[in-house]
Amino acid sequence: MIDATEDQTNQNAMQEYLTFTLGEEEYAIDILKVQEIRGYDAVTRIANTPDYIKGVINMRGVIVPVVDMRLKFHLGNATYDQFTVMIILNLGQRIVGMVVDSVSDVIALNPEEIRPAPDFGSTFDTQYLIGLANVAERMAIVVDIEKLMTSQEMGLIDKLSDTAL
Amino acid sequence: MSIDLSQFHQVFIDEAHEHLGNMEQLLLALDVEDASLEDLNAIFRAAHSIKGGSGTFGFSDIAELTHALETLLDKLRKQILDPTDEMISAFLECCDLLNAMLEAHQGGASVDDATTDTMRSRLLRLADPDLPSEAIVNAENESSLIHDDASAWLIELNPLTDLFAGSASLEAVTADLSALGQLTLLSQQPGSRMTWQLKGPDTDAPIRDIFEYICSDSELTINLEKKENTIDAAEQDDGFGFFVDESTLPAAQEKAQADEDNGFGFFIDESELPAQQQAEREEQQGFGFFVDEQDLPAAQTAAIQTKSSNQKPIKSAKTTNKQDNAKAPAENSIRVGVEKVDQLINLVGELVITRSMLAQSASQLDPVEFEAIHEGLVNLERNSRDLQEAVMSIRMLxxxxxxxxxxxxxxxxxxxxxxxxxxxxxxxxxxxxxxxxxxxxxxxxxxxxxxxxxxxxxxxxxxxxxxxxxxxxxxxxxxxxxxxxxxxxxxxxxxxxxxxxxxxxxxxxxxxxxxxxxxxxxxxxxxxxxxxxxxxxxxxxxxxxxxxxxxxxxxxxxxxxxxxxxxxxxxxxxxxLTLAILDGMTLRVGNEIFIMPLTRILESLQPVHDQLKTVSGKGRVVQIRGEYLPLIALYQVLNLEPEVTDPEKGILVVVESNSGKVALFVDELIAQQQVVIKSLETHYRKVEGISGATIMGDGRVALILDIDKLARMSSSHVPA
Incomplete structure (x- = not known):
C-alpha cells in the first residue's frame, strides 16, 4: 500500500524521455519534444552547408531540415539504409529532423534520478546537458534538445541580427 | 437577456474602417465649390453607420465624435451650410482620429481625450459658427456625466384638445415627471403640444402612469431617444417648431443609443407619430443590430419628405420601409480570415502534389487494362487545376x-x-x-x-x-x-x-x-x-x-x-502576380532537381566550342549574338556533382539577373511546371542562392533558385 502511494507521488513528478543511441553512447530527450519517428529517405541536399545538415524533407507539405547527429558529433557510422531512423522534433515553432543510430526506449525519470553532469566526458557542450541518468545499468545522457537545436552551433536558425532585418 | 456583443466587435471595427475609407475617398473627391448632394449624403451615411455601430457596441467615445461629425455633415447635406476647405480638412483629420480610436479599441495606443474633445468642438463650431467653443465642450462633458447611467426618453404630447387649459395642471405633471429623473422641456406650443426629454427611468411605465389620467394613449408618444437626426429633422420642421438645445442633446442621444438593447420605444398610436421616427423604428426592428447603410438614406429621405406632408405620415413611412426591404442588397460577400484562405491554398497545394504522385505511379500501369484509372486521373488533374485557380483568386484583391x-x-x-x-x-x-x-x-x-x-x-x-x-x-x-x-x-x-x-x-x-x-x-x-x-x-x-x-x-x-x-x-x-505559386522550369544538375523562375529565362541553348571563351582570371564567358555573357556553372556555385562538366554537353540557360544577363550551365532542362512556393525559413534558415522550396510530384523537395543571388555568388566565387 505504502509503495503504491509512493509510486503515485513519484509518477506525478516523473517525466518521460525518449532514449536513442549515437555510437556507444545513449542519450535521452524529453518525449514531449518528439513529434514522430520515421525512416530516412528522400532528403534534398542543400548546397554550401555543413555536412551534418543533410538537407530538407517534405513532411506532409512542410519543409523540414534534417540534421545527422552522428556527423555532427562524430559518433557512430553515418550510413544510410532502410534501418536509419529520424526523430522529428517539435521545438516550439520549429520542426527539425534528427538522424540517430537507433531509437531504444521510452523511460520515465524522476528529477532526482538525473544527476548533474561532470564537466567532461561528453561530446556535447555541457550547456546543452541536463544531466546523467542510470537506465537499467546503462548511463543515459539527458540532453536539452531544444537548446541544442536552436543554438548557433547547429546553424539551423538565422542569427538574430539576420532575422531582425 | 444579454448578448455577448464582443463577438461583433471585430465586425464593427472592420466595417468602421471600411466606412472611414469610403468617407475619405468621397471627401477627397468632393468639389468644395459645387458639392454633389449625393456625395454629401454618402459621407453622411458613412458617419452615421459608424455612429450607429459604435453606440450599439458601447464605444461611446467614437459615437460622440461621430455624432459631432454627423451634425456638421447633416447641415451640409441639407444645404444649411456650404462646405468649405476648412471643413474638409477637419473631416479628414477626424477620419484619422477615428481610425486611431478604433485601433485603440483593438488594443492599440490610446487616444488622448483632449484630442477628441478638441476635434469635437471644432466640428461643432463649424456646424454652428455662433457657438462659443468652451460652451460646447463643457456642456458636452456635463451632459455626458449625467447620462452615463440613465436612459433618455422622449415624451411627446400631442393632444387633440388643449389639456392644460382644462382640469389638468401643467405644474403637477412637470413635478411628477421631474420626480422620475432629469426633465428637460424641449418644446412647448399652443394647444398643450409639448415635448420633454426625461432621463432616468428604466422603463416608460411610470411616465405612462402620470399621463394616464390626463390624456388618452393615442395622444402620447414615449420613445427611447434614438438617433439625433430625429431631432435634427424636427429642428428644421417648422410644423413642430422644436427647440433643440444643442449643448445637451448629443450626449443624451448617444446614451440612448448605447441603451438600445434595453428595448425599443413604445408606439401607442402610429398616426400621431412623426414619420421619421416610425421609419427608424421599423428599420431597427427589421435589421436588428446592424443598421445597413443602404437602408438609411431612404428612411431619411422619407423623413424629410414627410416633413412637408405631415398628413400622411404612416403611409409614407410604410412605403419607405417596403422600399428599404426591396433595396436591401443580398449578402453577396462574406468576411473570412486570411489564415483560413491560406490554409485552403496550402491544402490545395497538397492536393496538387498528391495528384502528381498518383499520376506518376499510374503511369507505370498498363493504359489498356487500367483505362478507368487513367481517365479518372485526367479528370482529377483538370479539377484540381480549376480548384487551385479558384482558390488562388480568393487572395486576389x-x-x-x-x-x-x-x-x-x-x-x-x-x-x-x-x-x-x-x-x-x-x-x-x-x-x-x-x-x-x-x-x-x-x-x-x-x-x-x-x-x-x-x-x-x-x-x-x-x-x-x-x-x-x-x-x-x-x-x-x-x-x-x-x-x-x-x-x-x-x-x-x-x-x-x-x-x-x-x-x-x-x-x-x-x-x-x-x-x-x-x-x-x-x-x-x-x-x-x-x-x-x-x-x-x-x-x-x-x-x-x-x-x-x-x-x-x-x-x-x-x-x-x-x-x-x-x-x-x-x-x-x-x-x-502572386507569391504562392511560381511558373518554373525544372532543371537537373547531377541528381538534384532545381526550379528556376520561368519569367527570368530569356533563352536556353547548347553552346558550340567557338562560343565559349575564357577570360584570363575572370572565368568563362559565352558569346551569344555578339554579347559576351558570364557563364555560371551551377554545379560549381552550389557544390554539386554534375553529370557533365563540359558546357557543350549540357545546357546553358540565359537568364536576366539584376546585375545583367548571365548564362547558367546545367545538366538538363526537364519541364515547365507550376510550383507551390514553400518557405525554407519556417523551419530552417535562409540559404544562399535559394529563394525557397517546393514539393515535386514524387514528394521530394526541390529548391527554387535565386537568380540574382547566384549571379552575385558566382562573381565572388571566381578567383580574382
Missing amino acids: PINFVFGRFPRVVRDLTQKMNKKVRLKLVGEETELDKGLIEKLADPLTHLLRNSIDHGIETPDVRTAAGKTEEGTITLSASHQGGSILVQITDDGAGLNREKLLEKAREKNIPLSDNPTDKEVWQLIFAPGFSTAKQVTDVSGRGVGMDVVQRNIAEMKGQVEIESVPGQGTTIGLRLP
Missing part, C-alpha cells in the same frame, strides 16, 4: 486597396509643400495577391512622396519652365505577361544626372568613367543617398530608396527607372 489611400497622401503633402499636384490613377482594378498588396503600400508611399518632394517643382518654377502650374503624377497598374507592372510617373524635373554623379563622388560610390543613364539612376538606391538640399519631414534623409528596392526584391520584383530631364521620371515596379 484589386490594387485599389493601396492606390485608394494615395489621394489623401498627395493632398496632405501638396498642402504642406505648397505644390500643386494632380494624382491620376490608372488600372486600379488590376488584381494582385493580397500579400503583395500589403507589402506594396510602403514602397509606393515612399515613391509617391519622392515624386512630390523631388520630382514636381513648385508652381512658379513650373510656370517658368513653360509647364502647367499643376503637376501630374500618374499611378498605374497593369498586367504584363506573368507579372504586374506598377508605375509612378511624374511630369516634374526628372533626375539630375550631374547632381547624382557629384553626390556619388562625394560618397565615394565606385562608378565607371562614363556611366550610362541606367547606372546613374541606380545610384538613388544606394543606402544613405539623398540629393535633397535639405532634410524635410517628407524625404531627404536618404533612408528610403534602398528600402524600397529591398522591399520590392523581397517580393521577387524589380525596380526600373526612366527619367528625362525636365520632363519627368517614371519608376516602374515589376511584381509577380
Whole structure:
C-alpha cells in the first residue's frame, strides 16, 4: 500500500524521455519534444552547408531540415539504409529532423534520478546537458534538445541580427 | 437577456474602417465649390453607420465624435451650410482620429481625450459658427456625466384638445415627471403640444402612469431617444417648431443609443407619430443590430419628405420601409480570415502534389487494362487545376486597396509643400495577391512622396519652365505577361544626372568613367543617398530608396527607372502576380532537381566550342549574338556533382539577373511546371542562392533558385 502511494507521488513528478543511441553512447530527450519517428529517405541536399545538415524533407507539405547527429558529433557510422531512423522534433515553432543510430526506449525519470553532469566526458557542450541518468545499468545522457537545436552551433536558425532585418 | 456583443466587435471595427475609407475617398473627391448632394449624403451615411455601430457596441467615445461629425455633415447635406476647405480638412483629420480610436479599441495606443474633445468642438463650431467653443465642450462633458447611467426618453404630447387649459395642471405633471429623473422641456406650443426629454427611468411605465389620467394613449408618444437626426429633422420642421438645445442633446442621444438593447420605444398610436421616427423604428426592428447603410438614406429621405406632408405620415413611412426591404442588397460577400484562405491554398497545394504522385505511379500501369484509372486521373488533374485557380483568386484583391489611400497622401503633402499636384490613377482594378498588396503600400508611399518632394517643382518654377502650374503624377497598374507592372510617373524635373554623379563622388560610390543613364539612376538606391538640399519631414534623409528596392526584391520584383530631364521620371515596379505559386522550369544538375523562375529565362541553348571563351582570371564567358555573357556553372556555385562538366554537353540557360544577363550551365532542362512556393525559413534558415522550396510530384523537395543571388555568388566565387 505504502509503495503504491509512493509510486503515485513519484509518477506525478516523473517525466518521460525518449532514449536513442549515437555510437556507444545513449542519450535521452524529453518525449514531449518528439513529434514522430520515421525512416530516412528522400532528403534534398542543400548546397554550401555543413555536412551534418543533410538537407530538407517534405513532411506532409512542410519543409523540414534534417540534421545527422552522428556527423555532427562524430559518433557512430553515418550510413544510410532502410534501418536509419529520424526523430522529428517539435521545438516550439520549429520542426527539425534528427538522424540517430537507433531509437531504444521510452523511460520515465524522476528529477532526482538525473544527476548533474561532470564537466567532461561528453561530446556535447555541457550547456546543452541536463544531466546523467542510470537506465537499467546503462548511463543515459539527458540532453536539452531544444537548446541544442536552436543554438548557433547547429546553424539551423538565422542569427538574430539576420532575422531582425 | 444579454448578448455577448464582443463577438461583433471585430465586425464593427472592420466595417468602421471600411466606412472611414469610403468617407475619405468621397471627401477627397468632393468639389468644395459645387458639392454633389449625393456625395454629401454618402459621407453622411458613412458617419452615421459608424455612429450607429459604435453606440450599439458601447464605444461611446467614437459615437460622440461621430455624432459631432454627423451634425456638421447633416447641415451640409441639407444645404444649411456650404462646405468649405476648412471643413474638409477637419473631416479628414477626424477620419484619422477615428481610425486611431478604433485601433485603440483593438488594443492599440490610446487616444488622448483632449484630442477628441478638441476635434469635437471644432466640428461643432463649424456646424454652428455662433457657438462659443468652451460652451460646447463643457456642456458636452456635463451632459455626458449625467447620462452615463440613465436612459433618455422622449415624451411627446400631442393632444387633440388643449389639456392644460382644462382640469389638468401643467405644474403637477412637470413635478411628477421631474420626480422620475432629469426633465428637460424641449418644446412647448399652443394647444398643450409639448415635448420633454426625461432621463432616468428604466422603463416608460411610470411616465405612462402620470399621463394616464390626463390624456388618452393615442395622444402620447414615449420613445427611447434614438438617433439625433430625429431631432435634427424636427429642428428644421417648422410644423413642430422644436427647440433643440444643442449643448445637451448629443450626449443624451448617444446614451440612448448605447441603451438600445434595453428595448425599443413604445408606439401607442402610429398616426400621431412623426414619420421619421416610425421609419427608424421599423428599420431597427427589421435589421436588428446592424443598421445597413443602404437602408438609411431612404428612411431619411422619407423623413424629410414627410416633413412637408405631415398628413400622411404612416403611409409614407410604410412605403419607405417596403422600399428599404426591396433595396436591401443580398449578402453577396462574406468576411473570412486570411489564415483560413491560406490554409485552403496550402491544402490545395497538397492536393496538387498528391495528384502528381498518383499520376506518376499510374503511369507505370498498363493504359489498356487500367483505362478507368487513367481517365479518372485526367479528370482529377483538370479539377484540381480549376480548384487551385479558384482558390488562388480568393487572395486576389484589386490594387485599389493601396492606390485608394494615395489621394489623401498627395493632398496632405501638396498642402504642406505648397505644390500643386494632380494624382491620376490608372488600372486600379488590376488584381494582385493580397500579400503583395500589403507589402506594396510602403514602397509606393515612399515613391509617391519622392515624386512630390523631388520630382514636381513648385508652381512658379513650373510656370517658368513653360509647364502647367499643376503637376501630374500618374499611378498605374497593369498586367504584363506573368507579372504586374506598377508605375509612378511624374511630369516634374526628372533626375539630375550631374547632381547624382557629384553626390556619388562625394560618397565615394565606385562608378565607371562614363556611366550610362541606367547606372546613374541606380545610384538613388544606394543606402544613405539623398540629393535633397535639405532634410524635410517628407524625404531627404536618404533612408528610403534602398528600402524600397529591398522591399520590392523581397517580393521577387524589380525596380526600373526612366527619367528625362525636365520632363519627368517614371519608376516602374515589376511584381509577380502572386507569391504562392511560381511558373518554373525544372532543371537537373547531377541528381538534384532545381526550379528556376520561368519569367527570368530569356533563352536556353547548347553552346558550340567557338562560343565559349575564357577570360584570363575572370572565368568563362559565352558569346551569344555578339554579347559576351558570364557563364555560371551551377554545379560549381552550389557544390554539386554534375553529370557533365563540359558546357557543350549540357545546357546553358540565359537568364536576366539584376546585375545583367548571365548564362547558367546545367545538366538538363526537364519541364515547365507550376510550383507551390514553400518557405525554407519556417523551419530552417535562409540559404544562399535559394529563394525557397517546393514539393515535386514524387514528394521530394526541390529548391527554387535565386537568380540574382547566384549571379552575385558566382562573381565572388571566381578567383580574382
